[in-house]
Amino acid sequence: MIDLLNGFATLFADPLALVFVVGAAIVGVIVGATPGLTSAAAIAMLVPVTLYMEPLHALAALVVIAKAGRFGGSIAAIMFNTPGTAAAAATTIDGNPMSRKGQPGKALKTAAIASAIGDLVGDMLLIFGAVWIASLTEKFGPTEYFAVYLSAFLVISTVIGSSIIKGLIATGAGIIVAMIGPDAMEGTIRLSFGVFELNAGLHLVPLLIGMFVVSEVVIQLENQSKSAGPISIMGKLVPNGDRVTIPELRRILPVIGRSSIIGSLIGILPGLGSSVAAFAAYGQEKARAKNPEEWGEGAIEGVAAPEAANNAVSGPSMIPLLALGIPGSTIAAIILGVFLIHGIQVGPGIFENPQSREIVFGFFAAGLLGIVAYFLIGYFGAGLIGRVISKMSTKVLFPYIFLTCFVSAYAARTNVFDVFVMCVAGFFGYLMRKGGYSTAAFLIAFVLAQEAEFRFRQSLVLSNDGIFIYLEKPIALSFIAAALCILFFQIRKNRADRPRKNP
């Protein structure tokens, strides 16, 4: 607790950090509310800019964009019937009917309240959970670490996306691409095919921008003729129809509480993400509801449940990152990259080193302050933001994004070769998205692969029995067994689902 207060003190002592938090909250809400743009895409474009910032400023800005972006998705879901993010798809079910009934203001305010409370619950779990788990993992050696990485690869490729085989291919491809460049143990150059620029390996930023942003620009260009014209706002505002009354607040608070817990628990598991949490909470609350017939027709609880759950994922998804160094989501993978760029080693030691401890608790404090910032923006200004976005045209927006991508990719290492890498990544990102392969699994595997290989080879050096060392260490064995169980149950679930999907 004292560390958290110190984090707030660090943040308040630095007015520029506060400016970044508030600015990031505004950017995050706008990006999240813009259909076709995601907070991961915005963060990907901003990572090169953060190279020129203090570590705390950079991390604070990125985490707040991610949080505010999750809330921003609800604006598009409620006002335009087009979820700004995948996580906000569940909000559309009741949010848009509320808007059509003349209550867009009430739906937006409910979403702001639910998102802020859900995020707060998730952040509390992050702050106390990460420190506790990190203290448990202090004694991990290379064998245990490799087991954790292996289980992360298996879980991520299994649970992200609709097909296990495609998840495994995307993860495998991410690992191979990370192998390009110097070998972590001996420094031997690998897979460079004689291209000088590949000798240093590939940088995360051009891959991120290519896969998330360039592929989206290509998809938008491809769909130009299908979706021309501005976005239309659903429903008109009715006077006095935009307030959340005290009886309504009493009705939604228990829903928000339960959904926040569901979202927080789902958030800890790598790869599941906000959309799973939102639909799980929506389904759970609808099943418990006394008025199930009103759900889908504009029930206020139907907005509160998914919004609380999808924002509650945000904090706990950072637990595996901070405690073990394993990102559980794309945004966590980007934030891992930013930690490493600024020379901060994530994992159990992060809470031991006084300098990194101060930054991490400042990062937590920035997250909490960001919740307050986006709540105020959302509660009082979401309607205005929605109206401004409805006036924006993809015809103008995406060319600007396209030009920013190029200069961002160049800025990462001031190397034009990275711009070519971004173009290739954009083409592969397009094919992967069209083919149903997870770009998130690819990027998470890319970020983890070097360290995983290093730990693997380190543990083999320590062992006389070769690969059997993993059977001798109970912690390592239990991680691998748990991951194999998840893989097995997911395969069974997919097989059981198949006849229902293809009758």
Place this chain on the structure above:
Amino acid sequence: MKLAINALPAACFLLFGLAMIYGSITMEQSFSGTNEHRWVPLGMSVFVSVLAGWLLLSQTLRGSLDEGAEPLEWRSFAVKVVPCIALFAAYAQGQIWFGYGAATFAAGGLVFRLFQNSWISSLMQSAIATLVLYILFFKMLKLYNPPGRWLDLPLPF
């Protein structure tokens, strides 16, 4: 024909895996005289190739789209996607030949036009975007802006 284009992602992964198998096999020995640095890339390349090959075969035999995949169309792919990626790559090369300002103005103009803006609006928007990005990245963040090999267009700041 429809199936052929929809199998393109799996075919690309197969080709990628095979290229990486070749790259792993032909890798030089490490400084310590061992081949350990080949194991992981070779193993993963074989793994990806086998899975992609199996997926490609099953897609071809089944003759229908996979779950979670969106249909690709030859016409759209050839007329929109490939030229679009080629334009992006030409823009990157254009930065080396003509410098940031000229390349960005030209590529920006074309992209604004591709997004169905009028020519005049495209050129105006492109000029504004070039200046704004130049000021943000090269002046405020002080990024190194290399001159073009063939043309060094001075920007007014």
